[in-house]
């Protein structure tokens with residue numbers, strides 16, 4: 001017996017009604033998913049199992065289970081109710097992220113982030129909120145906490161509706177963008193300015209030893225790239241380099257990221273998770289923005305560094321790991337010690353071999369070669385080149401965001417350019433626009449200037465430029481001021497630049 005689709009929303013009062021309601025809901029969901037396969041999933045091309053498609057949309061479909069329907073695609077996919085409850089996962093999801101216990105309808109934000117409330121109430125973007133507001137399919141780049149560590153995941157949310165047109169569920173398809181745990185691709189470090197040659201010579205001296213290295217320098221100067229170069233030149237290069245981004249971590253997140261947890265250790269711990277300390281065994285542990293670790297967590301980190309032992313959350317068993325430590329920070333660590341914000345004992349453990357990263361404007365002669373290496377990384381098919389005059393403009397410009405800012409600038413230039421040659425006028429125009437965005441900020445505070453004169457993107461661009469300037473480039477302080485997470489701030493800067 002098939003039930004009308006819009007009964008999905010009915011509320012049951014007795015035990016029998018409850019059982020019937022569950023059946024109705026399952027039928028509704030199955031029917032909606034069949035529609036999704038018919039209308040939408042086919043679009044995913046080779047990622048779809050075609051034999052399953054005909055099973056699904058044929059008149060006598062043998063697939064009656066939400067999970068089987070989701071199995072039509074080979075990408076990890078889940079079904080989430082509008083109340084954030086995960087109701088089904090497919091085989092690709094289970095093999096990528098582990099099996100979820102769905103009996104108690106776990107919430108998506110607890111599974112993907114370990115949060116106890118929706119992502120947008122925890123300073124993150126919520127892909128579902130956007131899909132719900134627009135009623136349309138949305139795609140968002142989201143950071144997920146997976147058994148392999150933190151990963152950038154491209155999330156596609158498709159709302160599915162009942163017969164009355166009300167959105168009841170969302171199909172969430174996940175594409176892993178970047179695995180932060182390990183990379184075996186050789187890193188390219190462009191540059192030959194004496195200040196940078198000094199860095200490279202320190203790298204080759206220290207790489208082969210096992211001593212701790214700390215990379216000091218402004219944001220975007222290439223600290224993570226140099227950490228990878230050290231790892232790749234070391235005897236540990238066959239094992240992973242594991243990155244932990246230390247800013248903005250709460251105590252629970254820090255411990256679960258680094259030490260892992262057992263199944264059921266806390267709400268949302270639906271599977272056992274290996275921590276980064278274990279993933280780094282035999283390899284390198286890279287602690288990015290180490291100066292931002294709160295004092296109460298520093299002692300736990302110190303213990304791990306000194307003894308190599310740790311205990312996963314929820315476990316009574318102590319484990320051992322053996323990694324090479326590389327840290328990075330934009331802070332003056334010694335000043336942090338003097339301010340009482342950083343432990344002296346941890347400072348001595350970390351600060352064994354400091355490498356100072358020069359600002360991009362302190363190695364201006366490297367700008368053309370770095371720009372060229374960035375343009376090369378955009379792919380051989382669209383090989384962009386700068387004219388000599390355009391190179392000179394870049395060399396003379398200011399780059400407060402260092403190589404990262406130069407990279408974003410060139411990406412924008414390549415998108416706006418019609419051919420493959422990036423010439424002086426385009427670079428000049430973009431540099432002027434950038435100067436206006438930074439310098440035109442006062443207009444925003446001018447009472448005679450109406451906000452509606454600007455597009456929202458322009459307003460946001462000016463707002464973030466002013467915000468960063470007001471905080472002297474300290475992104476953590478800027479994010480705090482704006483009431484958003486550091487990750488959201490980074491995303492905003494990337495998308496608006």
Ligand SMILES: Nc1ncnc2c1ncn2[C@@H]1O[C@H](COP(=O)(O)OP(=O)(O)OP(=O)(O)O)[C@@H](O)[C@H]1O
Pocket residue numbers: 188189190191217218219220221222223224225226288328330370373374403404407
């Ligand atoms: N020598 C280089 N040549 C070409 N590109 C580089 C070089 N160094 C860094 N980059 C690029 O610049 C960007 C910023 O580098 P990276 O993330 O290593 O900086 P960072 O100092 O660690 O920044 P943050 O402190 O904000 O994390 C990256 O996109 C990286 O690929």
